[in-house]
Amino acid sequence: xxxxxxxDVLLKDLRLGPRSPIFLWALALPLVFTFLIxxxxxxxxxxxxxxxxxxxxxxxxxxxxxxxxGIDVTVLTDTEEMRAAVQGHDYDAGLLxxxxxxxxxxxxxxxxxxxxxxGASLASTRLVLGVTTLAEVxxxxxxxxxxxxxxxxxxxxxxVPVEDRLLPLIVMYAVVIAGVFLPASSLVEEREKRTxxxxxxxxxxxSEVLLGKAALGVVLAVLMGWVTLAINRAFAGQALGxxxxxxxxxxxxxxxxxxxxxxxxxxxxxxxxxxxxxLLIIAPVLFTLFPGLPQGVAxxxxxxxxxxxxxxxxxxxxxxxxxxxxxxxxxxxxxxxxPAVVAMGKRLERRxxxxx
Amino acid sequence: MSTSxxxxxxxxxxxxxxxxRFFLLLTVLSVVFYPLIFWVLPSTVDETLRVGVVQRDxxxxxxxxxxTDGFAVTEFADEAALAxxxxxxxxxxxxxxxxxxxxxxxxxxxxxxxxxxxxxxxxPPEVESALSTLVSELALVALGEPAPTELLADPVVLGExxxxxxxxxxxxxxxxxxxxxxxxxxxxxxxxxxxxxxxRTVTAVLVTPATRTDFLAAKGLVGTGLAFLEAxxxxxxxGGFAVGAPILALALLLGAALVTGIGMVAGAFGxxxxxxxxxxxLMMVPLMVPAFAALFPGTTASWVxxxxxxxxxxxxxxxxxxxxxxxxxxxxxLMLLGWTVVAFAAGVVVLGRRVATL
Numbered sequence: 173x174x175x176x177x178x179x180d181v182l183l184k185d186l187r188l189g190p191r192s193p194i195f196l197w198a199l200a201l202p203l204v205f206t207f208l209i210x211x212x213x214x215x216x217x218x219x220x221x222x223x224x225x226x227x228x229x230x231x232x233x234x235x236x237x238x239x240x241x242g243i244d245v246t247v248l249t250d251t252e253e254m255r256a257a258v259q260g261h262d263y264d265a266g267l268l269x270x271x272x273x274x275x276x277x278x279x280x281x282x283x284x285x286x287x288x289x290x291g292a293s294l295a296s297t298r299l300v301l302g303v304t305t306l307a308e309v310x311x312x313x314x315x316x317x318x319x320x321x322x323x324x325x326x327x328x329x330x331x332v333p334v335e336d337r338l339l340p341l342i343v344m345y346a347v348v349i350a351g352v353f354l355p356a357s358s359l360v361e362e363r364e365k366r367t368x369x370x371x372x373x374x375x376x377x378x379s380e381v382l383l384g385k386a387a388l389g390v391v392l393a394v395l396m397g398w399v400t401l402a403i404n405r406a407f408a409g410q411a412l413g414x415x416x417x418x419x420x421x422x423x424x425x426x427x428x429x430x431x432x433x434x435x436x437x438x439x440x441x442x443x444x445x446x447x448x449x450x451l452l453i454i455a456p457v458l459f460t461l462f463p464g465l466p467q468g469v470a471x472x473x474x475x476x477x478x479x480x481x482x483x484x485x486x487x488x489x490x491x492x493x494x495x496x497x498x499x500x501x502x503x504x505x506x507x508x509x510x511p512a513v514v515a516m517g518k519r520l521e522r523r524x525x526x527x528x
Numbered sequence: 529m530s531t532s533x534x535x536x537x538x539x540x541x542x543x544x545x546x547x548x549r550f551f552l553l554l555t556v557l558s559v560v561f562y563p564l565i566f567w568v569l570p571s572t573v574d575e576t577l578r579v580g581v582v583q584r585d586x587x588x589x590x591x592x593x594x595x596t597d598g599f600a601v602t603e604f605a606d607e608a609a610l611a612x613x614x615x616x617x618x619x620x621x622x623x624x625x626x627x628x629x630x631x632x633x634x635x636x637x638x639x640x641x642x643x644x645x646x647x648x649x650x651x652p653p654e655v656e657s658a659l660s661t662l663v664s665e666l667a668l669v670a671l672g673e674p675a676p677t678e679l680l681a682d683p684v685v686l687g688e689x690x691x692x693x694x695x696x697x698x699x700x701x702x703x704x705x706x707x708x709x710x711x712x713x714x715x716x717x718x719x720x721x722x723x724x725x726x727x728r729t730v731t732a733v734l735v736t737p738a739t740r741t742d743f744l745a746a747k748g749l750v751g752t753g754l755a756f757l758e759a760x761x762x763x764x765x766x767g768g769f770a771v772g773a774p775i776l777a778l779a780l781l782l783g784a785a786l787v788t789g790i791g792m793v794a795g796a797f798g799x800x801x802x803x804x805x806x807x808x809x810l811m812m813v814p815l816m817v818p819a820f821a822a823l824f825p826g827t828t829a830s831w832v833x834x835x836x837x838x839x840x841x842x843x844x845x846x847x848x849x850x851x852x853x854x855x856x857x858x859x860x861x862l863m864l865l866g867w868t869v870v871a872f873a874a875g876v877v878v879l880g881r882r883v884a885t886l
Contacts, residue, residue: 204565220652220654221654240654240657241653241654241657242652242653242654242655242657243654255686257827258686258687259686259687260687260826260827261687261825261826261827262825262826262827265683266686277676280676281676282674282676282677283676283677284677284678285677286684287683287684288683288684288685288686289683289684289685289686290685290686290687291685291686291687291688291689291690292687292688292690292694292825294573294575294598294691294694295575295576295597295598295599295691295692296575296576296577296598296599297575297598298597298598298683298691299577299597299598299599299658300577300654300655300658302683303658303661303662303665304654304657304658304661306661306665306675306677307661307664307665309675309676309677310664310665310668310675310676313676315668315673315676317635317663317664317665317667317668317671318634318635318638318639318640318641318667318671319631319635319640319641319642319643319663319664319666319667320640320641320642320643321642321643321644321645321660321663321664322642322643322644322645323644323645323647323656323660324644324645324646324647325646325647325648325649326611326614326615326624326646326647326648327611327614327615327648327649
């Protein structure tokens, strides 16, 4: 087998690929899904509460506000600049602390503080910023509330937000569409247009065609998986480990795509087969989405072994070393699919020869 | 320039575009997909913190806070019922407060008491912190300790107060969707032009009585017409013409002419589909920046305001979300017009020279 000729097949598919709707689908769908999920369930384009402070002295209130969790505090030097920025909704609110405010508060004086809110800020954000600022002012004034607040977490402490539980679904689409659909549809299209027969009368062998098509699927699967994880900010310091699983998942799916592409006699048969077998691919995602389902059952499905480690590394903070078993299983599945790819490739080659 | 010749070339171009299944698919997808996304997204912005409370003896204290926009209280009989409501998501509660029976008397006599703040793991830290602070504030009020300053009662609101009338994400997405549609058509025109230049069908056209001017006019008409038509259909389907329709129609027309000029430049330089794709994306990226910037709160950076598509995006934003009229958007429309003239002229000159060299 010549790697150069396989590379030529890959380059040809790469050149012609962008005109295929499947190629564009593979590129666009993970991005569209990410956007929709973030927009519907998440806080896309909604930054945390932002407070601008002009501190004319060196108030302890500013320091305390900067330490508050969940609030972005920016210290500005000019009041007019702050007013303009708050009006333009660069900040949700602005606070002017005159010089000597701490001393005045500590001496029990009532200090008129100027608190500006942006007309475009949310009511809840104004409340959060106002209450938090007031607490810090009270603190500096030495007013200690006679109450202790005990935070009690109810429900599942390991609760994972829906948008995080949907991560395997988005990754699955990125890897499966590029990995399965691209090689499979490309093979079927070439058979339907009989360009495969033309290619096979050149020195290019079937194994090189299959390798070239699989390579395109794997490269795009890994690339789109990477992009999906990056825009979902899901790497959690495990980019390398996740890339390994994306690669293994991409290879597994590309092998499946080759088997289907060699087997299906036309596009209708291919898409019917994929639709029929989609549940086997999607099933692990359902178990992540619905934690109440018996989780052990998910292990029956091959895609579990690359989707679950990626999900766990992104959400639960596990490391690559915690998923060595899944690496071995993924490798075993890839190796087990190889004879099927070879057999289906030979079958297709025979059919092409007969057709000629 | 002959109108009948231009019309003939336009018909030929439309036939070629219709025969291209790839662009047909992109066009149909744009018309179906963008409205679908628009209507799936939430139409309102929830700006209220809903809190469940057990022990309504603190009612008089909470009344002051309840009057504040963005805060709502629901009473529960006991802690278990409140916890159930939080876990099941009933009433969209973000947290619960369980006050002890003697909270008021204990606070008034400066005796320490304990209040439970029930939260789910989904509650963001700033909300948890704000509610803890709220409890402390209530205790200090019960103690008779006045706040050393009045922040919440008398804030200065800068700009139009949009509490209760916030712009939903889908409304913010309108300019982006309209511009994406224009971009799709720019790409279609660029590919059509590149194909004609590469296959030299343009030289065949020019040996007929058709002149270079006819050819360029036809390309401008096809590009502008298609982009305007498709963007108008999408805008209509997403309710974009409900306010200021004539202004928006003019903005779409200018935007269509702008992307057509850019499409002609991309097409003139493109050697094949891949180079057209590359050049188009190279040109699309900066043009899309203003549309994305409009999704984020705050003042747009000055370099973004200098981009050709800023006038278009700003006009759509101001008209559709703020109900702006001709006078308010005049500077943006003028800027858009200026860029459109520049882009269209550049397209005509570059493509004209390319055709002349064939």
